[in-house]
Amino acid sequence: xPTAIAKVGKAAKLSPDAKxxxxxxxxxxxxxxxxxxxxxxxxxxxxxxxxxxxxxLMYPDxxxxxGIDNFVNVFxxxxxxxxxxxxxxxxxxxxxxxxxxxxxxxxxxxxxFFGQGIxxxxxxxxxxxxPAAASLxxxxxxxxxxxxxxxxxxxxxxxxxxxxxxxxxxxxxIIVLTWQYTPFMMLILxxxxxxxxxxxLEAASVDGSGIFRTFQWITLPHLRxxxxxxxxxxxxxxxxVFDPIAIMTKGTGDTKTLAYLLYERxxxxxxxxxxxxxxxxxxxxxxxxxTIALRTxxxxxMAGGAR
Amino acid sequence: xxKIRKSLASLFTWVLVLAFFFPVLWMFINSFKTExxxxxxxxxxxxxxxxxxxxxxxxxxxxxYLVHSLVASVSSTLLVLLLAFPAAYALSIRPIKNVQDAxxxxxxxxxxPAAASIxxxxxxxxxxxxxxxxGALSLVYAAMNLPIAVWMMRSFxxxxxxxxxxxxxxxxxxxxxxxxxxxxxIVMPGIAAVALICFxxxxxxxxxxxxxxxxxxxxxxxxxxxxxxxxxxxxxxLSAAATIAALPVIIAGWLAQKQLVRxxxxxxxx
Numbered sequence: 001x002p003t004a005i006a007k008v009g010k011a012a013k014l015s016p017d018a019k020x021x022x023x024x025x026x027x028x029x030x031x032x033x034x035x036x037x038x039x040x041x042x043x044x045x046x047x048x049x050x051x052x053x054x055x056x057l058m059y060p061d062x063x064x065x066x067g068i069d070n071f072v073n074v075f076x077x078x079x080x081x082x083x084x085x086x087x088x089x090x091x092x093x094x095x096x097x098x099x100x101x102x103x104x105x106x107x108x109x110x111x112x113f114f115g116q117g118i119x120x121x122x123x124x125x126x127x128x129x130x131p132a133a134a135s136l137x138x139x140x141x142x143x144x145x146x147x148x149x150x151x152x153x154x155x156x157x158x159x160x161x162x163x164x165x166x167x168x169x170x171x172x173x174i175i176v177l178t179w180q181y182t183p184f185m186m187l188i189l190x191x192x193x194x195x196x197x198x199x200x201l202e203a204a205s206v207d208g209s210g211i212f213r214t215f216q217w218i219t220l221p222h223l224r225x226x227x228x229x230x231x232x233x234x235x236x237x238x239x240x241v242f243d244p245i246a247i248m249t250k251g252t253g254d255t256k257t258l259a260y261l262l263y264e265r266x267x268x269x270x271x272x273x274x275x276x277x278x279x280x281x282x283x284x285x286x287x288x289x290x291t292i293a294l295r296t297x298x299x300x301x302m303a304g305g306a307r
Numbered sequence: 308x309x310k311i312r313k314s315l316a317s318l319f320t321w322v323l324v325l326a327f328f329f330p331v332l333w334m335f336i337n338s339f340k341t342e343x344x345x346x347x348x349x350x351x352x353x354x355x356x357x358x359x360x361x362x363x364x365x366x367x368x369x370x371x372y373l374v375h376s377l378v379a380s381v382s383s384t385l386l387v388l389l390l391a392f393p394a395a396y397a398l399s400i401r402p403i404k405n406v407q408d409a410x411x412x413x414x415x416x417x418x419x420p421a422a423a424s425i426x427x428x429x430x431x432x433x434x435x436x437x438x439x440x441x442g443a444l445s446l447v448y449a450a451m452n453l454p455i456a457v458w459m460m461r462s463f464x465x466x467x468x469x470x471x472x473x474x475x476x477x478x479x480x481x482x483x484x485x486x487x488x489x490x491x492x493i494v495m496p497g498i499a500a501v502a503l504i505c506f507x508x509x510x511x512x513x514x515x516x517x518x519x520x521x522x523x524x525x526x527x528x529x530x531x532x533x534x535x536x537x538x539x540x541x542x543x544x545l546s547a548a549a550t551i552a553a554l555p556v557i558i559a560g561w562l563a564q565k566q567l568v569r570x571x572x573x574x575x576x577x
Contacts, residue, residue: 022404024401025397025402026403028393028394028396028397029394029398032390032391032393033409035449035450036413036416036450036454039428039446039450043424044424047427050426050427105323108319109320109324113317113320121564122324122328123327124560124564126328128553128560128561129331130510130528130531130552131528132511132513133334134553136532137333137545137546138330140535140541141330141546142333147346147348147542149329149333182327187567187568187571188568233571240421242514243513243514246514247532259421262422262425263514266426272430275426276426278422279420279422279423282420282422283419283423
């Protein structure tokens with residue numbers, strides 16, 4: 001890819017034909033760029049503007065410039081830090097757990113066995129189920145104290161009844177997210193396992209390398225790139241997660257993530273200015289995470305996606 | 308001995324897979340029960356199935372929400388394809404000067420939380436009178452899916468043999484012919500994958516739909532979110548509604564597993 005860019009770069013200075021070609025290429029990408037800028041970048045700049053105003057929808061006649069007042073509120077009201085902790089805790093636990101479970105299932109499903117295709121099809125289903133539906137089904141048919149399957153299993157095995165929703169809200173959110181994202185991780189890792197060279201694996205087994213040694217020294221290094229992609233994409237999606245929190249816990253019990261906090265300030269508290277300030281802080285925090293992650297993504301994607 | 312160990316391993320795998328799939332199966336089973344039966348412990352697995360709860364879910368106006376979901380998902384997906392195909396073209400087959408910058412821009416908009424832009428969008432839509440409008444929701448969904456679509460599409464396009472494109476150029480094909488007659492047919496499976504992913508993300512989206520729509524354009528996820536109203540037993544009808552809502556994407560995903568894998572990895576995995 002760098003050579004292609006260099007070619008275009010050099011040619012653009014040379015001939016009018018190349019200039020015309022460069023113009024054609026630019027005109028192809030322009031609609032998408034403009035669309036993206038109008039619907040994401042301009043609103044973001046407007047959010048920064050909103051964050052500098054005192055503006056509550058309850059008092060539409062009293063909108064005035066507030067300077068950094070909203071940010072002072074955000075940092076002193078004591079909701080920001082717990083919310084960052086909740087976001088990090090939920091994202092990290094769900095990513096790590098679904099990655100480990102995903103790897104486990106990928107290894108199981110990589111072997112030939114009866115009904116392999118059907119098993120794989122069933123395994124990917126949780127990722128396809130509408131998150132709102134998944135959250136509701138888990139809340140009312142799995143976690144429910146009286147009619148939930150989990151407590152019924154507990155009673156069958158003589159274990160004490162657990163009130164999941166009231167005592168362990170954070171865990172219920174993490175469980176549902178892990179359940180939904182395990183298939184996603186599994187699919188990527190399974191693709192990684194299946195792209196291993198059979199000859200190398202056979203050579204290893206002929207050389208008398210045991211299953212675990214082969215896994216540690218051959219499979220795991222080979223999977224590294226796939227694990228990186230899975231982690232990165234999982235993190236991007238899970239950082240913004242909203243559905244199970246809005247549906248299952250409504251932010252109670254240490255589950256008030258940044259996305260939910262902003263929603264609450266804006267659409268329940270109707271405080272546009274302060275919600276915008278939360279939005280700006282969220283973006284800054286995400287950008288810090290993303291800059292670190294973007295370096296990885298470019299290394300990974302450029303290596304995998306170049307001609 | 309080896310054979311026994313192998314079949315034990317298969318059995319073990321199947322038990323775990325079924326346990327993992329169980330919540331979906333349970334939703335499906337419960338949707339065919341009466342309210343009373345769905346809320347009975349110990350749970351019953353063998354019973355006389357009824358479609359009654361599906362009827363109750365539909366009676367609550369679910370059809371309208373399904374139609375809104377369908378319109379928003381299909382139209383946003385079409386719009387994304389129209390924007391992303393040429394854009395990806397300019398990032399692979401006829402590269403612009405700053406390919407890396409453009410790609411970084413697209414992926415950074417995906418990193419940016421919806422929180423960053425939702426307030427102004429809400430205000431603008433309100434001012435323009437398009438709050439609770441399916442068209443406006445489709446535009447937002449298109450913006451949401453555009454980055455992934457561009458990335459995926461670029462990876463599919465960069466697999467088109469250079470010789471083929473060059474040959475068509477030598478034959479005097481203009482850009483439109485080159486794009487539509489030469490390249491498009493080759494990357495059709497890729498485009499199907501992109502379309503599927505965009506459809507899934509739009510169909511399942513809850514946050515934006517919840518804020519930007521209510522009655523006239525409300526989609527299925529917020530409908531489900533407000534389904535439980537605290538009156539009496541509801542697990543049967545809730546399971547029926549959730550089954551109807553989840554089924555289109557489940558079936559689409561089952562049918563297109565291969566494309567799904569590539570698509571989900573944004574084309575990074577072949």
